[in-house]
Amino acid sequence: MFYVQHLLGIGHLVRASRIASALMREGQEVTMVTGGVAVDGFPGRQLANIQLPALRSADDSFSGLADEHGREADEVYLTRRKDALIRAFDETGPDCLIVEAFPFARRQMRFELLPLLEHVKALSPGRRPMVVSSIRDILQPKSAKRDLATARLVHDYFDLVLVHGDKRFATLDETFSAARSIAERVAYTGMIAPDDTAPSSADSYDVIVSAGGGAVGEDLLRAGLAARELTSFNTARWLIVTGPNLPEDAVSDLQAAASDGVEIVRFRPDLAVLLRHARVSVSQAGYNTVADILRAQCASVLVPFATHGEQEQTIRATRLQAAGLAICIQTDDLSPEALARAIDTAGGQDRDYAASMQLDGATASARILKERYETFTRDRSA
Secondary structure, eight states: OEEEOOSSSSHHHHHHHHHHHHHHHTTOOOEEEEOSOOBTTBSOTTSEEEEOSOOEESSTTOOOEEOTTSOBOOHHHHHHHHHHHHHHHHHHOOSEEEEESTTTSOGGGHHHHHHHHHHHHTSOTTTOOEEEEEEESSOOOOOHHHHHHHHHHHHHHOSEEEEESOTTTOOGGGTOTTGGGGGGGEEEOOOBOOOTTOOOOSOOOSEEEEOTTSTTOHHHHHHHHHHGGGSTTTTSOEEEEOOTTSOHHHHHHHHHHOOTTEEEESOOTTHHHHHHHOSEEEEOOOHHHHHHHHHHTOEEEEOOOOGGGOOHHHHHHHHHHHTTSOEEOOGGGOOHHHHHHHHHHHHTOOOOGGGSOOOBHHHHHHHHHHHHHHHHHHHHHO
16 A cells, blocks of 8 residues: 655656556556656556545645635544545555655645554554655655654554665665654655656657646746747757646636647656657756656756745755766746756756766565565564
8 A cells, every 4th residue: 555645846756656566567556646646647557556535735835724615624634634545554464565755755645644553553463555755756854843743653653664765875774864763764766757668758849848747837937938049959859848837817827828849738648758869858846856867868958846845856966966967957047048048957867877876766666565574574573
């Protein structure tokens, strides 16, 4: 059973879906339990899915929780969610429970996850599943006090922490100060990139501008559209993918401003494939977007999301720039002119992907889970 909650973007859901699909390819039965607003195409029709009453972030500062209609989620709604989650666990009866992000992130979900974890912990040893936390390689840095509290939760409830990254690029201790205290429970998987055997697309675009889920990408999309006429790609074919969460009026404004040669869509399920044929990608620096770009070996310009003290994307983007794999523009420096220069520079660069990250993290996750579960069952029976 794989629990995942996306609150603002859709990256958590995409990454979890890729891991779940890899588990299925290895012969495992997987039930996804999703708690965000439904997204077409995820977690995928081949995966069993239990949808909880939807929750999303009330705003881009993650200050509160709202239902799918934007109404504040009250105690009655949250209690219904908690009860539905525990019921889903009891009905599924999993051998392994995977919790995406928590306890390293998603503190907003403690109201349901801590009762679930207590419920699991109270089971007899023969019925208790292996409990796993699934996290990305770079975390949002927090205080030492918070990190110690997170480490205590790991010791109390979790048997394994899967870090979905390559140790050559980033290690957990760099953004989680209590990493040493949980080191024996940590396993690195490599990045969760798309399958490198995916079929090609009939469509082809020279420049692709995307904004993940779209909830916080409007400025980037507007700058990308305005930059087109300033680049050497001003007669090339462009695709702008707004994301499903961009407000409708913003999508309409972009469509009204678009010139010939620019296609604007909300979502492309084959975006990772399209990037393989593109000359330049312009995007934020979310985990999944970067994984797609690295798999595609596409020149990229990254504008990391850095509002309300967010640092994770900035850390990722600046490291990729230092490795010669991207050009990074900070949000405060974003303008059509700066973006146009970066696009032209990226399009003319040679990049060395031989030293880039391990990208088969989904398959590796499935293998590691199988190995650790065998050890877990031996220890439990002993």
